[in-house]
Amino acid sequence: MFEFLKDKSVFIQWSDKKEEFIKQYGEIKEEDLVAQNWDRLEKMVFRFIIDLAGYY
Amino acid sequence: MAKVVNPNKLFRQRVRAFGAMRDLKQPKFTPFVIPTKEWAIEFYGKHDLAAYNYNYSLIEKVLDHLYDNIPMDGLTPSYPGAKPAPFFDALGAKTYKFPGRDLDVNTASQFPQNNIYMEANEYPEFIDDPIKFFLDKSIPRKHSNLRESPRKELNLIKGAMEITRYRSIYYSILLKIAQKYGIPPIFQSSIPTGPLDFIGDFLRTLTQLFIDIKRQPEEVKAAADAIVPILVKYGESAFAKPATVPAIMVPLHVGMFLRPKDFEEFYWPSFKKMAVTLINDGFTPVFHGESDWTPYIEFLSELPKGSIWLFEKIDWDRADEELTNLAFGGTIPLDLLRFGNPEKVISEVQSQIDKYSPRGGFFLCTPMPLMSIADAKPENVMALAKYLFEKNFM
Structure with a gap:
């Protein structure tokens, strides 16, 4: 059903706020402060799917 | 109020203490953390619980108030009640x-476990490709706006943005x-939960899972095995290295509902695989073992060094003696925080430090998060935190 989720580019196509999106996740990528280093969109898509399948 | 001097130095000291604790060495001080959920919001006391679920920035004042009054050595591991x-x-x-x-504005959010997102005959499909099963079956069943409709992609995007x-x-x-x-x-x-827990919590419900264990045991085991690499990847993918x-x-939490024989057969193998992989890959899992883990001490002793355990309940003296392979916490009694006074709380916690810190691999924590203000008197928690802060840093 959600085949398009497997294409990570969708997450940067759906919005004209790509830079803001990256920046937001970049902000939490502070060294040794917060573990969530989601600089790879592939990881983000994967994690989002598991979030939806799990507690979300 | 906690006097905070040179936070950078405090930060480094605390990270080192946790690292030493994890490595089963005796740190310079025993790390202290109390997970707080709605308790922190009620402790702040300015808004009803409902407000935090819609106005995310309000949580900053809650956390600032919490850590200003209750200095801990680690940020609370759970979202403080805001979703x-x-x-x-x-x-x-x-x-x-x-x-x-769905609830009164001051009733804590609830996770009702009564929805089945995978039917009993769908185990083979899940085992064959869990991610595909999530995308095609369980996620649309769970999220009504993601079912077949022209707007489902838009709804997903809206959710992703939010x-x-x-x-x-x-x-931030x-x-x-x-x-x-x-x-x-x-x-x-x-990581959301353990392998068999995932099947019970997010696909079958616990009641159905326990029936499945009797009726289709091999499929249950295979399903738990199938989710292991996904959970490991989920946990590890939060890190760059x-x-x-x-x-x-x-x-x-599921394991404790099983008979020891079923625990050994259905819970432990997939769980151990996940734990060992995380440890061998260079990560530190912190397992919150809900309920009483005393009957499973022998299993726990099989784990390689490198995990931290927050036990809700266990025979602490046996854990101290027999679980030399892992670090643990959870000894601060909630009853004492709830009904005691600052002097008794401090006395008890100091005796625990004296007793268990020499082992290395010990941290101070409540056995579970503080959910409601009734779980612990604020004056007890504040007095304990102040005592430990002054003892360790002043």
Whole structure:
């Protein structure tokens, strides 16, 4: 059903706020402060799917 | 009020203490953390619980108030009661009952476990490709706005944008708090739960899972095995490279409902595989073992060194003697925080430090998060935190 989720580019196509999106996740990528280093969109898509399948 | 001097130095000291504790050495001080959920919101006391689910930035004042009054050595490992309700609304998810939407504005959000997202005859399909099963079956069943409709992609995008906004606000607040008070977010990463727990919590419900164990045992075992690499990848993908600190929090609760024989056959193999993989890959799992783990001490002793355990209940003296392979915490009695007074709380905690800190691999923590203000008198928690802070840093 959600085949398009497997294409990570969708997450940067759906919005004209790509830079803001990256920046937001970049902000939490502070060294040794917060573990969530989601600089790879592939990881983000994967994690989002598991979030939806799990507690979300 | 906690006097915070040189937060950068505090931060480094605390990270080192957690690292030493994890390595089963005796740190310079015994790390102290109390997970707080709605308790922190009630302790702040300015808004009803419902407000935090819709106005994310309010949580900054809650956390600032919490850590200003209760200095801890790690940021609380759980969201303090605030969940992004608009995200769930966008997806049509009924995962939680929310204050202000489904419940009274001051009733804590609830996770009702009564929805089946995988039928008993669908185990083979799940085992064959769990991710495909999530996308095609369980996620649309769970989120009504993601079922077949022309708007399902838009609804998903709306939800993704909202969760991005929530996390951006929440993590930027955590950063501010971490920097202001020098408190590292030791437990901020997570894996949803253990392998068999995942099948029970998010696909079958516990009741159905226990029936499945009797009726289709091999499929249950295969399903738990199938989810292991996904959970490991989920936990590890939060990091750019292997890191022992921060740790990866993993709540566990299904195993304790099983007979020891079933625990050994259905729970332990997939769980052990996940735990060993995380440890061998260079990460630190923190397992929150809900309920009583005393009957399973022998199993736990099989784990390689490198995990931290927060036990809700266990024979602490046996754990101290027999579990020399892992670090543990959870000894601060909730009853004492609830009904005792500051002197008794401090006396008890100091005796625990004297007794267990020489082992290395011991941290001070309550056996479970503080959910409601009735769980612990604020004056007891504040007095304990002040005592430990002055003892360790002043």
